[in-house]
Amino acid sequence: MDRPPWAPDEVDIAAPGVARVYDYYLGGSHNVESDRTFGQRVLDPYPALPAVLRENRGFLRRVVRRVAAAGVDQFLDLGSGIPTVGNVHEMARAATPGARVVYVDHDPVAITHSRELLAGDPRTYMLAADFLDPDRVLAEAVARGGLDLDRPVAVLALSCCTSCRTPDVPPTSWPGTSGGSPRAATWPSATVGRTASPTRSRDSAATRGSGR
Numbered sequence: 001m002d003r004p005p006w007a008p009d010e011v012d013i014a015a016p017g018v019a020r021v022y023d024y025y026l027g028g029s030h031n032v033e034s035d036r037t038f039g040q041r042v043l044d045p046y047p048a049l050p051a052v053l054r055e056n057r058g059f060l061r062r063v064v065r066r067v068a069a070a071g072v073d074q075f076l077d078l079g080s081g082i083p084t085v086g087n088v089h090e091m092a093r094a095a096t097p098g099a100r101v102v103y104v105d106h107d108p109v110a111i112t113h114s115r116e117l118l119a120g121d122p123r124t125y126m127l128a129a130d131f132l133d134p135d136r137v138l139a140e141a142v143a144r145g146g147l148d149l150d151r152p153v154a155v156l157a158l159s160c161c162t163s164c165r166t167p168d169v170p171p172t173s174w175p176g177t178s179g180g181s182p183r184a185a186t187w188p189s190a191t192v193g194r195t196a197s198p199t200r201s202r203d204s205a206a207t208r209g210s211g212r
C-alpha cells in the first residue's frame with residue numbers, strides 16, 4: 001500500500017485508525033484503504049453511522065457557538081480528530097473573535113494535519129497527548145496553549161471516549177478547571193469493532209449513571 005504524503009512514517013496504514021475511519025465517514029480525504037475497508041464493514045450492521053457522526057459534528061458546532069455566545073472564550077477539545085469543516089476555533093471565533101482553543105489528540109495523522117492547519121495561529125495549540133492524563137493535559141494547555149484555568153474553559157469530549165478503559169474514566173470530569181466551566185460529551189453506544197486503537201462503547205445507562 002502506498003503511503004500518502006500526509007501520513008507520518010510511524011503510522012501503520014495497514015491497520016485502520018479511529019481518526020481516519022471517522023474522517024472517511026465524514027467524507028474527508030485523510031483515510032486509506034484499510035480505513036475504508038473497515039469503515040464499509042461496519043456500515044453493514046450500522047448503515048446510519050455516517051449520518052449519526054455528521055449529527056455529532058452538528059452538535060459540536062451548536063455547543064461551541066452557544067457557549068462562545070455566552071462569553072466563554074477558552075476551549076479544550078479532547079480527542080479533536082482530523083480537522084474537518086467547522087472546527088472548534090472557527091465556530092468559537094464567529095461569536096468570540098479572540099477565542100483560544102487547545103486541541104488534544106494522540107493520533108499522529110490528526111496531530112500532523114492539525115498542526116499544519118493551525119500554523120501561525122497563536123491562539124490555537126495542538127497538544128499531542130493522551131487525554132486520560134488530565135494533569136499533563138492541563139499543565140501543557142496552560143504552558144503552551146495559554147489557557148487560564150482561573151476562568152471558565154469549555155471542555156469538549158465528543159465521540160472520543162472509545163479508548164477509555166473503564167466506564168468511570170470520563171475525560172469530562174476535570175478537576176482543575178474552574179467551577180463555571182461548561183462541559184459537553186457524546187459517546188457511541190454500540191460496539192463498532194476493532195481498529196488500531198480498540199473501541200469500547202458504553203450503554204446509555206452507564207453514561208447517564210456517570211452523570212457526565
Ligand SMILES: C[S@@+](CC[C@H](N)C(=O)[O-])C[C@H]1O[C@@H](n2cnc3c(N)ncnc32)[C@H](O)[C@@H]1O
Nearest residue numbers: 019022079080081105106107130131158160163
Ligand atoms: C471519532 S474521533 C472524534 C473527533 C471529534 N471529537 C468529533 O466529535 O468530531 C475520536 C478521536 O479521539 C481520539 N482519541 C481517542 N482516545 C484518545 C486518548 N486517550 N487521548 C487522545 N486522543 C484520543 C482519536 O485519536 C480520534 O481522533
